[in-house]
Amino acid sequence: MLKKPYYLAFGLFFLISLVLLNLPGKASSQLKLVISDIFIPIFGLSTATHQVLDQASSGVMPRRVLLAELEKLQKENQQLKLELMQGADVLRENAQLRTTVAWKQRSGWNVKLARILAREPANWWKALQINLGSNDNITTNTVVLTSDGLVGRVDQVGTTSARVLLLGDPNCRVSALIEETREAGVIAPSSQTIPDQTLVEMTYISRHSQLKPGQKVITSGLGGLFPKGIPIGRIMEVQLPDHGLFHEARVKLSANLKDLEEVWVLLP
Amino acid sequence: MNWWMIFCLGVTTYTVVFFEASYHGFRNLTGAQVDLLPGLVVYVALAHGSRPVAIFSLVAGLLYDSVSVNPLGISVIPLLLIGMGVCQKRELILKDQRYAQVVLGMAASAIAPLLCWVLLLFAGRQPLVGWSSLWQWLVVTLVGGILTPVWFKVFGRLQVALNHPSMVESSAFRSDRQIQRGKH
Numbered sequence: 001m002l003k004k005p006y007y008l009a010f011g012l013f014f015l016i017s018l019v020l021l022n023l024p025g026k027a028s029s030q031l032k033l034v035i036s037d038i039f040i041p042i043f044g045l046s047t048a049t050h051q052v053l054d055q056a057s058s059g060v061m062p063r064r065v066l067l068a069e070l071e072k073l074q075k076e077n078q079q080l081k082l083e084l085m086q087g088a089d090v091l092r093e094n095a096q097l098r099t100t101v102a103w104k105q106r107s108g109w110n111v112k113l114a115r116i117l118a119r120e121p122a123n124w125w126k127a128l129q130i131n132l133g134s135n136d137n138i139t140t141n142t143v144v145l146t147s148d149g150l151v152g153r154v155d156q157v158g159t160t161s162a163r164v165l166l167l168g169d170p171n172c173r174v175s176a177l178i179e180e181t182r183e184a185g186v187i188a189p190s191s192q193t194i195p196d197q198t199l200v201e202m203t204y205i206s207r208h209s210q211l212k213p214g215q216k217v218i219t220s221g222l223g224g225l226f227p228k229g230i231p232i233g234r235i236m237e238v239q240l241p242d243h244g245l246f247h248e249a250r251v252k253l254s255a256n257l258k259d260l261e262e263v264w265v266l267l268p
Numbered sequence: 269m270n271w272w273m274i275f276c277l278g279v280t281t282y283t284v285v286f287f288e289a290s291y292h293g294f295r296n297l298t299g300a301q302v303d304l305l306p307g308l309v310v311y312v313a314l315a316h317g318s319r320p321v322a323i324f325s326l327v328a329g330l331l332y333d334s335v336s337v338n339p340l341g342i343s344v345i346p347l348l349l350i351g352m353g354v355c356q357k358r359e360l361i362l363k364d365q366r367y368a369q370v371v372l373g374m375a376a377s378a379i380a381p382l383l384c385w386v387l388l389l390f391a392g393r394q395p396l397v398g399w400s401s402l403w404q405w406l407v408v409t410l411v412g413g414i415l416t417p418v419w420f421k422v423f424g425r426l427q428v429a430l431n432h433p434s435m436v437e438s439s440a441f442r443s444d445r446q447i448q449r450g451k452h
């Protein structure tokens with residue numbers, strides 16, 4: 001009695017899952033987006049609840065804390081104004097020099113703030129979902145960053161949400177540069193034993209390079225995907241293989257990928 | 269299994285996937301995100317049988333893959349295999365015993381990521397697996413096992429609340445079954 005429906009159910013659903021697995025890439029990702037849209041109401045509700053809680057907590061914040069915060073922000077504002085004055089002068093000079101040598105003017109970044117909706121539930125990928133999609137001009141491979149540094153790139157785009165692959169994911173490799181020595185390498189997932197999301201590895205660095213802990217790592221701009229000069233992190237440890245062709249370095253990421261709540265998306 | 273139970277199971281699956289995608293306090297603490305679906309499939313297999321297991325595996329697997337980088341459908345197969353495996357031996361399993369629930373939950377939570385990992389390799393993907401994955405696997409197995417009896421408890425109570433109560437006979441005597449002797 002039990003056997004017939006048992007094998008029927010098993011066979012049928014196994015077949016369905018095999019068909020789903022063998023769908024063409026585009027159809028599969030479209031179907032995935034349609035199914036993930038089921039979660040939009042609950043993600044929206046969760047975001048709204050967070051906002052209400054934030055507002056409620058800021059409503060009961062003591063005046064003393066607010067004044068201290070205000071003072072800190074005023075100081076920071078003054079410092080930034082000074083830096084802006086300095087920067088504006090450098091920018092003017094740079095524009096003049098570019099005109100002199102007939103170089104193309106650099107265009108400024110067009111960024112948009114995105115909120116994190118969800119994170120990767122599986123332990124073997126590093127990804128997250130943001131609340132911007134094709135309606136907001138987001139396309140595949142759009143660069144995602146914070147004010148601290150690079151976060152990753154957009155991998156899949158829906159109408160109102162997009163999936164971002166984080167630095168350290170096997171599918172998100174970045175061409176990088178050590179700022180001081182100008183040595184190039186590639187940022188890849190960390191093979192170390194502690195499951196730390198803030199560590200990645202920089203590989204394919206020349207054997208003859210002078211690597212030191214604390215050196216700054218930035219994007220190289222090679223490949224055309226990531227603009228040059230976005231901070232990635234700092235070298236923590238250098239591994240010198242005895243027989244290998246390249247050096248490897250462990251890099252502590254500038255952006256704290258563990259506690260991200262909002263990110264900037266670099267629009268084309 | 270009535271419609272209310274199907275509805276409750278669907279809502280629970282949806283909530284579990286949402287929880288796994290949005291709550292990361294446990295991952296920040298231990299370095300591993302827990303997976304509650306294998307424990308849930310053990311409950312469905314022991315309490316409801318093969319067809320509910322097949323439907324649950326498909327729905328839960330698809331919902332999980334839709335919020336993950338996993339290829340769509342890859343999480344369905346481990347859940348289906350575990351659920352059907354448990355289903356086949358459900359008559360022999362002491363499903364009301366907490367010990368059996370924990371052991372089965374642990375086994376399911378241990379097997380599901382392994383099967384998924386093997387399938388990912390077959391699908392030509394390169395999941396992030398290293399020595400740290402052993403720790404993550406251990407955490408997932410333990411937490412999955414510990415939480416499995418919770419499903420039995422929650423759905424047991426729901427079943428009592430949503431089903432008609434069984435009729436309790438006030439006494440052994442029933443007038444409609446009385447044997448009347450003699451001529452009538």
